Amino acid sequence: MTSHLKKVELHCHLEGAAPPELTLAQARKYNIDISAYLKDGAYVWHDFASFLECYDKISEVYKTAEDYALLTETYLAELADIGTIYSELIVSPDHGKRIGLGADAYIEGVCEGIRRAKAVSGIEARLIVTGERHFGPESVIGAAEYAAKAGNPLITGFNLAGEERMGRVADYARAFDIARDAGFGLTIHAGEVCGAFSVADALDAVRPARIGHGVRAIEDADLIKRLADLGTVLEVCPGSNIALKVFPDFQSHPVRALKQAGVRVTISSDDPPFFHTSLEREYELASDVFGFSDAEIDEMTRTGIEAAFVDEATRQALFARL
Numbered sequence: 001m002t003s004h005l006k007k008v009e010l011h012c013h014l015e016g017a018a019p020p021e022l023t024l025a026q027a028r029k030y031n032i033d034i035s036a037y038l039k040d041g042a043y044v045w046h047d048f049a050s051f052l053e054c055y056d057k058i059s060e061v062y063k064t065a066e067d068y069a070l071l072t073e074t075y076l077a078e079l080a081d082i083g084t085i086y087s088e089l090i091v092s093p094d095h096g097k098r099i100g101l102g103a104d105a106y107i108e109g110v111c112e113g114i115r116r117a118k119a120v121s122g123i124e125a126r127l128i129v130t131g132e133r134h135f136g137p138e139s140v141i142g143a144a145e146y147a148a149k150a151g152n153p154l155i156t157g158f159n160l161a162g163e164e165r166m167g168r169v170a171d172y173a174r175a176f177d178i179a180r181d182a183g184f185g186l187t188i189h190a191g192e193v194c195g196a197f198s199v200a201d202a203l204d205a206v207r208p209a210r211i212g213h214g215v216r217a218i219e220d221a222d223l224i225k226r227l228a229d230l231g232t233v234l235e236v237c238p239g240s241n242i243a244l245k246v247f248p249d250f251q252s253h254p255v256r257a258l259k260q261a262g263v264r265v266t267i268s269s270d271d272p273p274f275f276h277t278s279l280e281r282e283y284e285l286a287s288d289v290f291g292f293s294d295a296e297i298d299e300m301t302r303t304g305i306e307a308a309f310v311d312e313a314t315r316q317a318l319f320a321r322l
């Protein structure tokens with residue numbers, strides 16, 4: 001049981017966290033038929049293409065700034081209920097534009113949800129703006145420029161997500177220069193779909209403080225040592241990795257081997273209901289399946305606070321709540 005442990009989450013995509021019950025209520029509100037994508041309280045997909053299609057369909061029921069406030073507030077309340085004190089949500093201003101809401105209204109809705117959740121439970125949350133590799137370097141630079149100009153104190157990080165097989169990290173380095181100059185913490189999705197080289201690529205071109213996933217670093221002993229020496233933090237999402245078949249089963253998942261090799265690891269849920277998981281389940285897996293002791297799990301949570309994209313006063317306040 002891990003219900004008594006405080007929790008921190010560094011890697012969760014906001015739309016990917018949409019609780020099925022809320023999605024159903026939203027679909028009814030807008031009279032949108034999502035019965036092919038949501039059955040018996042669970043999202044339905046069977047391969048990567050249908051996962052993306054399902055993800056898009058589910059996102060369609062969140063349209064207004066108030067919808068995003070409600071989504072954010074609902075997910076953060078769910079986290080707070082299981083003892084979570086800090087959450088970083090990955091958001092895409094481009095998504096706001098694509099659905100016709102506009103980037104500003106989308107971000108404002110999410111921030112309103114953060115304020116409401118904090119007022120109820122005290123949970124702290126920050127936003128990581130992400131660019132999507134498959135929309136190309138110009139689009140990722142646009143996302144970085146948007147985040148830099150926003151001057152929003154809740155936006156504290158910049159990420160690169162999307163199709164890992166598109167281009168090299170160096171193609172996106174300009175976007176990370178903009179984000180670094182704006183004072184954002186940097187993290188990059190790598191070592192999930194692609195092998196260890198993609199993690200090395202991220203370190204070579206940008207050297208972010210954190211890597212999203214990074215688990216396939218396990219394929220390269222030199223890279224494991226490099227990550228340990230640099231102190232790079234991996235945002236590990238075991239349930240996601242198994243759902244997307246990055247590893248065949250939990251027994252072959254390398255989170256314990258990476259930690260034992262001195263790599264700093266944290267536990268997150270990625271797109272929880274899509275992968276039939278939750279942060280609560282990820283902590284349970286850490287305990288029951290990977291056999292981490294409560295002390296080891298607390299150490300990963302501490303690592304999460306050390307690596308959180310927050311000001312020092314907030315970081316100390318989070319440590320005090322552990």
Ligand SMILES: [Zn+2]
Nearest residue numbers: 013189212270
């Ligand atoms: Zn992710």
